[in-house]
Every structure is written in structure tokens, then in C-alpha cells.
Amino acid sequence: MTDRAPALTTVFVDERATKRRLKRGRLLVIEGPDQGRELSIERERVTIGRSLICDLVLADKAVSGTHCEIVASEQGVLLKDLGSTNGTSVGDLRIREVWIRPGTVIRAGQTSLRYEAGEGEVEIDLSQDERYFDLIGKSVRMREIFAVLSKVAPSDLTVMVHGQTGTGKELVARALHSGSRRKDQPLVVQDCSAIPENLIESTLFGHERGAFTGATDRRKGSFEQAEGGTIFLDEIGELGLSLQPKLLRVLENREVKRVGGDRTIPVNVRVVAATNRDLRQMVNEGTFREDLYFRLSVVTVELPPLAQRPEDVQLLAETFLEEFSKRRFPGTDERLTIGKSAMARLRSYPWPGNVRELRNTLERAAFLADESELTVKDLMPSSQKSPVAILPGGNAEQFVEEGMPFKEAKQKVLDSFEPAYLKALLDKYGDNITRSAQAAGLTRYHLRELAKRYGVRGGNRE
Numbered sequence: 001m002t003d004r005a006p007a008l009t010t011v012f013v014d015e016r017a018t019k020r021r022l023k024r025g026r027l028l029v030i031e032g033p034d035q036g037r038e039l040s041i042e043r044e045r046v047t048i049g050r051s052l053i054c055d056l057v058l059a060d061k062a063v064s065g066t067h068c069e070i071v072a073s074e075q076g077v078l079l080k081d082l083g084s085t086n087g088t089s090v091g092d093l094r095i096r097e098v099w100i101r102p103g104t105v106i107r108a109g110q111t112s113l114r115y116e117a118g119e120g121e122v123e124i125d126l127s128q129d130e131r132y133f134d135l136i137g138k139s140v141r142m143r144e145i146f147a148v149l150s151k152v153a154p155s156d157l158t159v160m161v162h163g164q165t166g167t168g169k170e171l172v173a174r175a176l177h178s179g180s181r182r183k184d185q186p187l188v189v190q191d192c193s194a195i196p197e198n199l200i201e202s203t204l205f206g207h208e209r210g211a212f213t214g215a216t217d218r219r220k221g222s223f224e225q226a227e228g229g230t231i232f233l234d235e236i237g238e239l240g241l242s243l244q245p246k247l248l249r250v251l252e253n254r255e256v257k258r259v260g261g262d263r264t265i266p267v268n269v270r271v272v273a274a275t276n277r278d279l280r281q282m283v284n285e286g287t288f289r290e291d292l293y294f295r296l297s298v299v300t301v302e303l304p305p306l307a308q309r310p311e312d313v314q315l316l317a318e319t320f321l322e323e324f325s326k327r328r329f330p331g332t333d334e335r336l337t338i339g340k341s342a343m344a345r346l347r348s349y350p351w352p353g354n355v356r357e358l359r360n361t362l363e364r365a366a367f368l369a370d371e372s373e374l375t376v377k378d379l380m381p382s383s384q385k386s387p388v389a390i391l392p393g394g395n396a397e398q399f400v401e402e403g404m405p406f407k408e409a410k411q412k413v414l415d416s417f418e419p420a421y422l423k424a425l426l427d428k429y430g431d432n433i434t435r436s437a438q439a440a441g442l443t444r445y446h447l448r449e450l451a452k453r454y455g456v457r458g459g460n461r462e
Helices: 140-152 169-178 200-205 244-253 279-285 290-296 310-328 340-348 354-368 397-401 406-428 433-440 444-454
Strands: 008-013 016-031 038-041 045-049 068-073 076-081 088-090 093-095 097-100 105-108 111-125 159-162 187-191 230-234 270-275 299-302
Touching: 016 068, 016 140, 076 088, 093 097, 111 140, 140 169, 140 299, 159 169, 169 187, 169 230, 169 270, 200 244, 244 290, 279 290, 310 340, 310 354, 354 406, 406 433, 406 444, 433 444
Parallel strands: 159 270, 159 299, 187 230, 230 270
Antiparallel strands: 008 016, 016 038, 016 111, 045 068, 068 076, 076 097, 088 093, 088 105, 105 111
């Protein structure tokens, strides 16, 4: 539909954004088991489905757990299907995503809903600062996140952070901890993807001596180690189904039971979780518990990929170079700079590895460049090079020689692997999303989102 109007506007004072205004909307169920139910839309994103994690919960059994969503933006109001089983329709057309306007009737399962304009606007605060602890950004989206974090940090609310790899999810957790009353107590970071499945329960909750072969001593788990402080559960989407109910009990009762133990131990911790996976889709597929998602997502923070905030690239680059200058030229006033053409290259590059890739690119250039002014030839992003490390017989020693931590080295390989794998997969199946998804063991929705992220073909054929 071409006659759409902005649903979200930004207010400027002296060329600086000061706040955002969201036009209220309304969803009214006009047919189906929930006829008469309505939802006032006062957030940028609302979801519709049978799951309790949705904003508008429907009883219609033909509706998927998380069926579709409505997203308000400067371009208008976008309706998106979330990989539902029976599809989402507007008129006679089944849609993947479509711009809608007041009066549009949406069909999901046996339910019809009408989108209507609401009365008035919701004001969304923006931080006046371009930094929140180690998070950096002058874009409207990042300053909106800073405003949310500054409000949430002093509380003990559980926070879920969503974002692509390299967007700064751990920095959000550290900022929340630093801005809280718990800042003088421990912050324990636990990567759920880096622990063998047979050890993760012991790692999180601890174990008693003799609990299993090799348990020669009693050990406190991550939750006990974080007593009085914050625990950051990174890559929570990798947590197996068998452990999810145990984590849920810890979140509900604030107590743990060590493996091999018979008593419960109270824990006083603030929980922050993060993932780069679509947990809503995982709830639909039955691989992530609905009640655990609900418990973890008291507050959600959506970190945008760097490609969606190019205005932050220069600020980030200059901040990184200030740090690297002190390391390259210790005890002097000499500083690294970036030439105009090189900066233009940085701004135009899509950065599939996000802020982490930008930092790694600049760090390498800072110490290998011959001059203090970095040029285009110094700044070739690592993702544009051949990902030899992911090939059979690839040189893993390079990461050891660079002194790169295991987690960062592993992620660097994955950053190179994903776009290369997707391109090869779609090439093999002629850009056919359905066949490619089946071959890869992914849902069509997940594969389409990955293809969009990396700018790979395959978004048009089913």
C-alpha cells in the first residue's frame, strides 16, 4: 500500500533528536473465538498468537503460538508473519510482510482482526548522552536504548537482550550491572553455548563432592558465585530442554540445589540473559519453554545491527582508535586518524559481524598500518577475506598467535562461516527457500532472516 503514513516520528531541536512519538493504534477482533477482544498498541512492536508471550493472546487453535507481529516505524505500520503454520492473510492474499493502514482486516487462522488508528501519541524518551558506560552510539535507536537502560538498571528486573552476534549484548549486561545497586558485588558471565551438555547443570547450580565421576570437591555454581550481584546468561537459546525447567525453578524460587545435594540454597542475584536466536520461533517449535521465555523477558532490549545505524560508525571508530593510539604510541601525544575515503568505506560497508567486526578491523589496521592515518588499504574488513579458518585444514594457529580468547576466535570463525554457508546452500538449490531450509534443517522464516542479515539471495522464491 503506497498511501501509508509514518507511525513513528522523531522530534528535533536544533538538529538534534530529543524524543520520538508513536501514534497509538488498536487491534479489534471482529470474527473468531475471541470476537470483541481488543489491544491498544502503545509500543513499537506487538505480537499476536496463542502463546502467553504474545501481546494479544488468542484462543483460536488454528493460530500459531507466535503467529504474527505489527511493527510501527517511520515508514508506516508493517504486518509480518512469524513463520506461522496456517499463514497470515490480508484480503485474499497470504502475506509474509505488508504495510497496512487503518481499516485493514487481518486474517490469522479462523480469526479476523481489524487494525485501527488510536487516539493520541506515546512519547518515547531519548537519552541526551551518546554513551551509556561502554555502550556507544548517537543514533536515535541507541539513545532510546540508553534511556531504557538508565531506568531499568537501578531495579532488580530480569532483562532479556536480543541482538545479532557482535552487537554488544554482553556490554548491555555489564552496563546494567554498573548502573545498579549491585555494582560492588560480582558480575558472573556464563556462556551457555560453551559448556558441554553433561556439565551445564553443575556449572550453573554447583555440585557436591562425589555427585559424579570426577567431582572430587564441592563446587559452587555460577548462581552462588554471583551472590548479591548479577549473573549474565549469554546464548540462553542454546540451553537444552532438559535443563530449562530447572532454570525456571531457580528464577521463580530464587534458590538452587547443587547436583548430588539434598538441600536448597537461597540465592540473591539479578538475572540478565541474551541470545542471537529468535526465541519466539523456538517457542513455536517447542524447543524453548514458553514459561521460561515469559520469566526471562520481563524487560526486553533489542540491539540493532550496525548496518541499521551507520551514523554510529564514525563515533565508534574514533573511540576505538583513541584506545588503540594509547597502546601503539604509549607515553606520547601521537594519535591514529582515518582518512576521508577510508571513513566513507567504513560507513558504507554492511558489517555482518557488527561492532565486534568493526573493532577487530580497526585494531588490526591500527597496529599494521605504516602511517598514523589509516587508509582504505589498511581497513579491508576481515569478513571480505577468504575464511580459511573454516575450511578443512584451516590455520587455527593464527588465533593463538594473536592471543585471541577462545570465545572471540570461535565467533570470528562463525561470522565468516554463516554467509559463506548460506551462499553455497542457496546456490545449490537455485535460491529456493523451502528446499534450502529443508536441507539445512532450518525453518523457512529463520533462513529468510539469515539471508536478509547477510544480503544473500533467496528471499523471493519458496
